[in-house]
Amino acid sequence: MPETRALQAALAEPWAITAEGLELVLSVAAREHNVSIEALEAYRSKHVPTAERLQERGTVAIIEARGPLFRRANIFTSISGATSYDIMARDLQAALDNPSYRSIVLNFDTPGGEVTGVDELAKAIRAGKAIKPIVAYVGGSAASAGYWLASQATEIVIADTAILGSIGVRAAFQDTSKKDAEAGRREFISSQSPSKRTDLSSDEGRARIQNTIDALADVFIATVAQGRRVKPDDVIAKFGGGDVLIGSAAVAAGMADRIGTFEAVVAQLAGRGPTPPNSKRIAKMNNEEIDAARKEGEKIGATAERTRIQAILNLPEAKGREASAMHLAFTTDLSADVVKGALAGLSASTTEQAPESEQKQPQPTGQRSSEAPSGLVTFDPKTDQPQPPVEKTKASWGKVTDKLNASM
Structure with a gap:
């Protein structure tokens, strides 16, 4: 045929x-x-x-x-x-x-x-x-x-x-090559295209x-x-x-x-x-994927927050301003760069103390001023120096506030 x-x-x-x-x-x-x-x-x-x-x-x-x-x-x-x-x-x-x-x-x-x-x-x-x-x-x-x-x-x-x-x-x-040869049929391919045959x-x-x-x-x-x-x-x-x-x-x-x-x-x-049983299975799979993504996001966020806090506490500007640095690190979400500028506007002081919960030894009870931001000690019982004027304290934190507002 x-x-x-x-x-x-x-x-x-x-x-x-x-x-x-x-x-x-x-x-x-x-x-x-x-x-x-x-x-x-x-x-x-x-x-x-x-x-x-x-x-x-x-x-x-x-x-x-x-x-x-x-x-x-x-x-x-x-x-x-x-x-x-x-x-x-x-x-x-x-x-x-x-x-x-x-x-x-x-x-x-x-x-x-x-x-x-x-x-x-x-x-x-x-x-x-x-x-x-x-x-x-x-x-x-x-x-x-x-x-x-x-x-x-x-x-x-x-x-x-x-x-x-x-x-x-x-x-x-x-494979028609044998039949083509018997019939005398020959095929020519362009020399530029050797792979065409x-x-x-x-x-x-x-x-x-x-x-x-x-x-x-x-x-x-x-x-x-x-x-x-x-x-x-x-x-x-x-x-x-x-x-x-x-x-x-x-x-x-x-x-x-x-x-x-x-x-x-x-x-x-x-x-x-x-409802097809597979639809329920697919919905369950989607919920599991969402939960996994949420957990992964929380993990990434926690790691980023630890990194931010550590960066603030390690700032050179935090030296002598430890209490202020800790306050800004733990109670705000400000970046290390913003906090760096804020701390630079404060005068370094050896009188700043860590929060009471982090103190290893009992510390003398110093006077605290209602005007002192975040309850910072404004009277050092060791040196028995007089309390800084209220105006000076306000001025220090005023500079911080100005810098923070300017950075937002």
């Missing part, structure tokens, strides 16, 4: 799809000649040109992702029941823009599909969940490109028998293709990791390694959030059912 254009195109594309899904795609592509243009146009004529697959259940919008996934609507989506990324994207935007829809369900049953276009839709889903809740429900399978998309939803709910995974990229290439019969050519496939898989894995809030290494180690996981095993691995039914999901989102 001669190769059709659709088959040639399918073979040229990298796929994020199961082996069975790829066989289906290639089988449909090989039968392209059985579908006439007239038959295709007649099939299309049954639909409004702008018709999409968007459905609704009250305030819940439902978008289907069924069959093989392709970037654009084509023979596969029209005849074989496949799904187009472009159609899904338009449906998604319509659901996000419509204020009557409070949430969105992406209903998956797909073996995967084309790599081209899938990450663009994945990003749209990830951005959309910041606007409205987007729940991915998997009743059948969300394999390969299907899981690429589902992993970006707010939550993934699956049936007991749901199939998830097949994370990876595959490509099918035909890939020789599948050489180690270098096969390695080049492998690097391309691996690079696409890296994007796949990174996207899943971001959507599921895990590390890429966890995706590689725990999410099947290219194989699939079923039901509760997928939930246990972190690939999905919980087991449920489609009808229960729709009812919960419409406010007619019980």
